[in-house]
Amino acid sequence: MTTQAPDNTSARLQHALAIARKALGRLASAAVLTGKSIAKAWKSLSIFASELEPSDDPLPNSVRYTAIARYSLVFIIFATCLASLISHIYNLQVTEHEKFEKFARQRCLKTKCTTGMRGCIFDKGNNLLAGNIITQDILAEPKRIPKKKLFETIAALSETLDIKPSEIATKFYKIANTDFDITLSDQVDPTTALAIQALRNPLVTITQNPHKNQNKPDRPTFTVNVNLDNIKNLEYHMPTILEVAQKLGLSEKETAEIVKGKQGIARPRQIVVKRDVDYMTAVRLNERLEKIKAPGISVKKSSIRCYPQGRMLSNLIGVLDEHQQGATGIESLFESYLAPTHGHVTYIKDARGRRLPLEETVRELPAINGYDIHLTICREIQSIAEEELAKVVEARNPKRAYAIMMEPSTGAILAMAQYPDFDPNDRTSITDPIAMQPHALVECFEPGSIMKGVALSYAISTGSVNLDTTFYCEQGAWRFAGRMLHDTHSYEDLTVLEIIKKSSNIGTAKAAIETGADKLYAGLAAFGFGKTPKLGFYPNGQQPVVFKKEATGIFRPLERWDSLSISRFPIGQGISCSPIQMLQAYAAIANNGVMMQPYIVDRIIDEHGVVTRSVPIVKGQPISPRAARQMTEALMEVTTKGGTATRAAIKGYKVAGKTGTAEIWAGKQYSTTDVVASFIGFVPAENPAFVLIVSINTPRPKAHGGTIAAPAFAKIAERTLKHLLVQPTEPIDQVASQNSPQYQRR
Secondary structure (H helix, E strand, O other): OOOOOOHHHHHHHHHHHHHHHHHHHHHHHHHHHHHHHHHHHHHHHOOOOOOOOOOOOOOHHHHHHHHHHHHHHHHHHHHHHHHHHHHHHHHHHHHHHHHHHHHHHHEEEEEEOOOOOOOOOEOOOOOOOEEEEEEEEEOHHHHHHHHHHHHHHHHHHHHHHHOOOOHHHHHHHHHHHEEEEEEEEEOHHHHHHHHHOOOOOOOOOEEEEHHHHHHOOOOOOOOEEEEEEHHHHHHHHHHHHHHHHOOOOOHHHHHHHHHHHHOOOOOOOEEEEEEEEEEEEEEEEEHHHHHOOOOOOEEEEEEEOOOOOOOOOOOOOEEEEEOEEEHHHHHHHHHHOOEEEEEEEEEEEEEOOOOOOOOOEEEEEEEEEEEEEEEEOOOHHHHHHHHHHHHHHHHHHOOOEEEEOOOOOEEEEEEEEEEEEOOOOOHOOOHHHHHOHHHHHHEOOOEEEHHHHHHHHHHHOOOOOOOEEEEEOOHHHHEEEEEEEEEEOOOEEEEEEHHHOOOOHHHHHHHHHHOOOOOOOHHHHHOOOOOOOOEEEEEOOOOOOEEEOOOOOEEOOOHOOOHHHHHHHOHHHHHHHHHHHHHHHHHHHHHHOEEEEOOOOOEEEEEOEEEEEOOEEEOOOOOHHHHHHHHHHHHHHHHOOOOHOOOHOOOOOOOOOEEEEEEEOOOOOOOEEEEEEEEEEEEEEOOEEEEEEEEEEEEOOOOOOOHHHHHHHHHHHHHHHOOOOOOOOOOHOOOOOOOOOOOOOO
């Protein structure tokens, strides 16, 4: 092979040279023949001129040359015209090719926008939570509908779409005759804009352009619009419009062309006759319109958002607005991921604007579907939480209620049940505006006694106290800083473990004072109080996406603490938090003192199937592992005999948790009838599968955390343990019954 390559190259070169010589020879022959032809033509012209008179009386040379000159002139004129024609053709085909190509494209090509599908929302197990249903939108351009066809067109739309004819006619009239917004100029300098503004013309609006001035980037430009309420009033308003146009340097003729031309009232405007029409209805409408042969009605492929799980997770998932963009919840937070990217297709059309079926696509930019969002939520656990919370809501009719579950080792949210909720498929079910929001993130409450587990765990971590440290609890009443602090029972000496078990306010306050205000403040801050939890999506090596309107709660800085703060904050008074903030704090206790970043999105899958996952992130370590173990031991006592939450006990499992009953601040004092009853805990206590908070805001009649929230916790937790196949860790007969009557207030 290597020896033949040079021979092949040489042969090809010789062949190319032969072709070149042959071509040059032909060109030379053509040039010679052209010269001979011209000479023969000139000779023939001379002979022809000499034969104009009889040969016996030859013409003088002057006459003969005059005839030759005339015919030469004719030849030159003909050649000039031919050259001009060739030049014109060259100009059309080469010099002004782009201009006429653009003109031809406008006449023969049509560009149609295409839209991809919005991304779907799933739970962690690929169960669909939010998806799309393909529908059709019926659009109309009233100006394109001939008057003689208008009645038939309205009748066809009315009968097929089940809309009153008067309603359609009103829409057609308004779009064709009213509310015209006409742009007189979109490059107005500031001086001119001020001069026009000084005219105080009610028809004129001036807006600053978001883009910069190309010639002077530092100077803004403005757009001047004229707003006509009705075409019939055009002549009446024309003098004032001309006054504005004069400031813009427009003549009367130019202004009339703008206002009355295709930029103004003559431009076609499109309206939506009806959205979300099913496919068969759109087909029937097309068939009727084909018989009428009336232009101006089109069918556009569209989609409608659907939520197959109904009310489940409605507050968290959110809804879309009228522009099909995310308005609340996950739909809003991940709008840039879920929204599709628009494309377009350019094709050759016929005189009626229809695509020629045999022609290929000239140019196409495909639309891109939105990304799919997979939450950390488990649908089965979410269903359990919502079912059990609904029973409490039905029985107690609270203002708000929450049941939120987190995996302490990762920070993943497994369930987030909220009340009130709504049906996103039926907006009429929304009776409370706050129901549209994920109010577990944006609403706060005073936590009450569930704060004691957090405050005392930090006190243990600092070494100020331990479970055996004893405090005298003043037999249920203690004056501190001029104010009385009460316990629900008359206690004397209690250890820290007993303080947690009995939920002693006085004992907790004294342990906090022993720890010190500066240390207590640092501890509560380390647990995340006073800061947004930043729930969201945490991809590895990328910027996180978090909810932007989360509540920070009320946690005053140390310099603003008064003499009572050290005794009230540890028992959950004068401080507020969201359910997520309290959940992450207890998750740290359950996770050996390590606090994980809560997150709600497990993974995002793009249009190519590339998966981007959230990674668990350590947020901090507010307490030591030793303190976490000791506090877990104390919290387990809460659910045993003599504790405040025996109804939270689950047969076969050790449950660690804390009750809370916080009176709601009523403006000048705490209410005696309105409370927030809560229970927060984790199970199995020795190796937690999850942390769960149940909070009932303003139950009716009034109830305490141990009597209303603790039983709901037990039912949700027990069903979840069975779903997760978590085996019992204790003999059944050694665990207190769920129905034990032994409980106390707090």
